[in-house]
Amino acid sequence: MSDSASYIEKSPTADAETSDEEQRDVQDALRSIQATLQKLRGCSDDERNILQNDFMQLEQLLDKLSNGRVEIVVFGEISTGKSALINALIGDQVASVDVQGGWTTEVGKVEWGTCEYRVPGFADSSVTLVDTPGINEVAGEDRAERAREAARRADLILYVTDSDLNETEYVALLDLLGQSKPVIVILNKVDLYSPEQRSRLLQVLCHERLNDILPEGQFVTSSADPREVEFVVESVDGTTRSEWRKPKPDVDELKAKILELLEKDGLELVTLSAAMYAADKSDRIASIRIRMRKKQADQLIMKFAAVKAAAVALNPAGWADMVGGTAVDVLMIVTLGRLYGIKVSWKNAAKLAQSIVKAAGLVLLPEWIIGISSAMFKTLTGGLGTVLTAVPQGAGAGFGSYIVGHAAQYYFEHSASWGEDGPKTVVKRILDETDKTSVIAQLKAEIQRKLNTNKHAS
Ligand SMILES: Nc1nc2c(ncn2[C@@H]2O[C@H](COP(=O)(O)OP(=O)(O)OP(=O)(O)O)[C@@H](O)[C@H]2O)c(=O)[nH]1
Ligand SMILES: [Mg+2]
Structure with a gap:
């Protein structure tokens, strides 16, 4: 286990972009991670063996905060289009997509290079999109736990559904909202619904399911990997033929919402999630x-x-x-x-x-x-x-x-x-x-x- 004291020096320098108070918050969050790491170092060998994974995660967190890296975790049930959504945001096929549920088996991170956002005060800041396994895969409790762990570290969560929320989805969403994390709920695959169905679904989701639990404006729709549609092409000689074309993904509303949230609270989200995660780990260390x-x-x-x-x-x-x-x-x-x-x-x-x-x-x-x-x-x-x-x-x-x-x-x-x-x-x-x-x-x-x-x- 390496010493991480040097990370502190890499925290943001005071500049016009960050206030004194923001600087203090970053320093406080860094200190609380350091203190938790110190606690881990004071553990016996047996205790350290059990907590090895926690140690690694804390080191990664320290590195993330020191470099101003924002982590956006994509979370939801299997086959709702989480991986497709990452591809659509990035504009490239970086995550594997398949009709088979449970396709994504590991938590995977990919840098969102085209995202224009920069955390104030961090010259090298970046935004990472984190793909996670679906939470209701048959016999996939371990994978679901890895997804939940990733969500606990997230600065922002994209909660993906492709229909009305079932009980598992609703409980998982409540759990995430209970961690005081900002969550954007996305109804994906809207291309599959007729205008009437879509409007009915929005009515149910926004006014019945999410009304009391989700802050206003944090619900969007998308079609990350729309189904091919049949076009009828007419030739000059008057004959027609049909052609199947894939419409472009539509994630504009989501992208705008993410940027709006980051511009408003980016630095605060990064420091808050780091401090909360360190406190959580500190409790876990104490209880173990x-x-x-x-x-x-x-x-x-x-x-x-x-x-x-x-x-x-x-x-x-x-x-x-x-x-x-x-x-x-x-x-x-x-x-x-x-x-x-x-x-x-x-x-x-x-x-x-x-x-x-x-x-x-x-x-x-x-x-x-x-x-x-x-x-x-x-x-x-x-x-x-x-x-x-x-x-x-x-x-x-x-x-x-x-x-x-x-x-x-x-x-x-x-x-x-x-x-x-x-x-x-x-x-x-x-x-x-x-x-x-x-x-x-x-x-x-x-x-x-x-x-x-x-x-x-x-
Ligand atoms: N029609 C339509 N299909 C979509 C859309 N987004 C994803 N899909 C399809 O849904 C299926 C599942 O997509 P994935 O991105 O693999 O879903 P996932 O949530 O990552 O699934 P797991 O990794 O198994 O949890 C694939 O066949 C996609 O082509 C969409 O917006 N519209
Ligand atoms: Mg996937």
């Missing part, structure tokens, strides 16, 4: 980190609890003071702290363990633990011969460590704080939410495993 750390912490706590359980079972003498404050618990807390990026000294870890046991009050006292584990043990094990009494003691001690570990995990998860709830409430909640039977069973199994491999146990 929490999830992954939680998983690692859960495994770690169980491992330490099992060590404690086995240690007590194999050497029950003096186990009563082994809940909290023992070497195993302290090491567990220090290790958990490290997992959450918090350095805890041995002494402070011991204090934390003691304070958790204290906060738990009676519930973590040895008698209580032996009570629950012995009771459960009867139902769980069957006979284990001579080690029968040691096993519940061990499982009980391990369970105590399990609770201490989870309370410490909560504490670290909340930046080394008990928050408003205080430790008592936290420990009580953990106890309420813990499936005691299952934890004790796991600890017991662990002890049995250790006893089986320890020749002195019998």
Whole structure:
């Protein structure tokens, strides 16, 4: 993963075209992408593996914003004419078009060289048209997801339909509009409708479907790849013959609408979509980190609890003071702290363990633990011969460590704080939410495993 700090230097220089406020917005958006990238760099290797794709997308976004590249994503159901529309706007056959639905399988970008628009303040700015797979292809959920991801990064979305909107289309459109992206809805293939049908369709779309959800003036019609029409050609000798000719694509209204939107808000659209995308990614990174750390912490706590359980079972003498404050618990807390990026000294870890046991009050006292584990043990094990009494003691001690570990995990998860709830409430909640039977069973199994491999146990 390369360092991207240098991109900042390529942001627009203040000139007559951009106001101070616009300059600040661009800088803010660049900074928020940088901050999100920085967060990614601070992740563990495992986390970074999962977030590799996000990292790449953020780097691309940084590059896009630094160079003032506008991305217009063409989105819609299969076979509505998305690829044909790109060809018509560009004036060349750059995207593959076919009658078969699901023809476009990848997100593809092509520079719209003939577009006259330039983002203010960016001398090398350009406009890119992004073709996407259709959203309702049979068994094409992955492709649809790629299309949605492209739309999330878009500065402007061209939403293509070729008839009245069905439910899938309507929901997808609402979703895009909910992301506060500018959307132009295009009724393509208008050449296929008679004037009466066309007028009826416009009535339904504009006044019933889109009236309340789409800003006024953001609906246009087009015929990107009109069907051939039959012409009757009369020769000088009076004979006639028929000839099939393909009319020119008609995307003038759409092109004018795109340029109007860009001229009005181009820079704002680019900075806003970048900032929103970076914020989205930042949330995703945070939630993945929490999830992954939680998983690692859960495994770690169980491992330490099992060590404690086995240690007590194999050497029950003096186990009563082994809940909290023992070497195993302290090491567990220090290790958990490290997992959450918090350095805890041995002494402070011991204090934390003691304070958790204290906060738990009676519930973590040895008698209580032996009570629950012995009771459960009867139902769980069957006979284990001579080690029968040691096993519940061990499982009980391990369970105590399990609770201490989870309370410490909560504490670290909340930046080394008990928050408003205080430790008592936290420990009580953990106890309420813990499936005691299952934890004790796991600890017991662990002890049995250790006893089986320890020749002195019998
Ligand atoms: N009559 C008519 N046909 C069109 C028009 N635009 C596209 N088509 C036809 O519709 C079919 C699908 O066009 P594409 O551009 O491949 O549609 P797409 O939305 O990209 O389809 P996928 O990539 O499969 O999602 C092709 O046969 C086109 O020739 C139009 O304006 N009028
Ligand atoms: Mg296509």
